[in-house]
Amino acid sequence: MAEKKAGEVEAFLSRPDTSFPTVLLYGPDAGLVSERAAKIAALSGVDLKDPFAAISLAADELEKDIGRLHDEVRTISMFGGRRLIRVRGAGTGSGKALAEAVAVFGKEPPVDVTIVVEAGDLKKSAPLRTAAEKGRATMALPCYQDEGQALDRMIDEEMKRAGLAISRDAKDALRARLGANRLASRGEVQKLCLYCLGKTAVEEADIEAIVGDVSVDTVEETIDAAASGEVRKLPELIARLTSAGTAPFLLHQGLLRYFQALQLMRQSVERGGQTVSRVVESRRPHFRRKAAMEAAVGLWSLDAVAPVLSGIEADILASRKESALAGTIVRQTLLTVAVEAARLRARGRR
Template sequence: MAQKKASEVDAFLARPDFAFSLVVFYGPDTGLVAERAGKLAQAFGVDPSDPFAAVTLAADDLEKDIGRLYDEAKTLSLLGGKRLVRVRGAGAGRALCDAVGELAAEHLPDTLIIVEAGDLKKNAGLRLNVERGRHGMALPCYQDEGRALDQMIDEELTAAGLTMDRDARDALRARLGADRIASRGEVKKLCLYALGTPTVTEADVVAIVGDVSADALEEAIDAAAAGAVKRLPHLIDRLTTAGTATFQLHQALLRYFQQLQALREGVERRGEPVARAVERRRPHFRRRAALEAALNAWTLEAIDARLQTIEADILASRKDAHLALAITHRTLIDTAVTAAQLRARRS
């Protein structure tokens, strides 16, 4: 079986074996998956901007036309040399799963196929098929923790010619970890801010680095309230994998609907336009669209019912800690499904 443990992936990327012509990166952190896939693509030596040598395909599109993947994988570069094929957004699609099984079984000279997938369980078809293939490799990508997170920080500090004291590192680590690309972006921003000084201090971290985990929590709550059912499972997994406590998710959802209730009262009882109510709340620009969608969808009656359900679920999760994660997951998904149904009725 061609697979690596999560702790072995960085070593593989440092010295990649291109005898494996099809590589699947998978995990709950899409940023980490994309970053590692990018490293392998770079090591392969094909210019990603060269349309004759590299192509990027969407997994959803391939489910409608899987022949495109076979064509791209077995087409020789127009000008000769290597060929890179990247597939993004892979999941449980049957057509792609079967194609990966076939392509991983044969060696494709001078061709590398990189598939970026979400979190795949051991019995997931895509993962099983690539692991069984003689020329396929499955590489798990999990959350930045411990040494891996420190390594990423050290890479950026070294590139910028900076050092960091212990207090600053502890403060920085506490604000990172929800998403690899977002976390690296925050460290790059910090290095740019501290450029010209010998050491990055805790004050620098507090001044410039946002709390990535908090951003991810807000994104999950927005998705639940606005009815983004398809996006929500990944967001929940990303948070819980990063160590976010279930009570934080429940409490954040409860506070959101309490605030939504106050806004909706202005809309229903005072005739205030939704856009004006949202403007009065002054949300961050990234959250504005989701808040407008939620405020348009949820009626006061529906909000009251949802608040009662959330409160009941919070009590149930506290009574049985072993089921807390399952209860919280159900609360968020049920909220998103209800929101999607309400939006459909009003459209």
């Protein structure tokens, strides 16, 4: 089977194997998928500025006319040399036609062409992923959230390009603010390098001054707003996360963990006789989250928390079954929770 584990992808991309002319990149981090696809394109040897040699196709359009892909694969470049076909937006809908085409390319490798297919998060049983993994001339590359060495490597690349040094402590502080999306993360590091232009090293103060923390702060702020019933704040917060490329599952998982913790805190209040402020203090939340957490613990009873947890779990399952709708599903989950919290608050005032 032609597939790599997530930790092996960077090594493969550093020396791409042309015996796999068709490459599928998939995962929840759209920015990482796009960046790695661009890297394969750059290493393909194709002139990316030549519109006859570098072709971009939309997956949803190919589902209506898959013959176009087969025609492009068989087309010979006017001036000779290798061609590049980049298929974007795969993984939505059935993807049956594209999966069948990839299966054909796996059995009958195309000549002098590199095919790069960019997809969202695909289940193990997804036809497109199965076709790529089983083909002798196709390669499936999973692209998951930036972690550890991959994120460090990206930071080092940008620092070297800018001629800047960065201490271990400063790098730790920077890494903690990155990771929601590869392109967004790289953009933040590039912004930091520009901010430090003329200096020899990046300091923690520079990071505090210029680097945003979309991957953590906004996720937590969004969850706090939903749990405490701040309905009006949610659309803007969700929009910020969406524009930064934050994966929907991060919000779903964060919300699930929050309400699991909320359930335990309410048990301490209702069955242990502790005060809301004492229960919240025992969790040692960041000072910026303390007020919102106290509001949430005061609003939600044990009886109210239970159906919310069931609803979140059901929505997580639905988003995994329909990955193309994951963003819409998590948005509805957050709004539903926020509206219920607002209702509980209104009842408490009567």
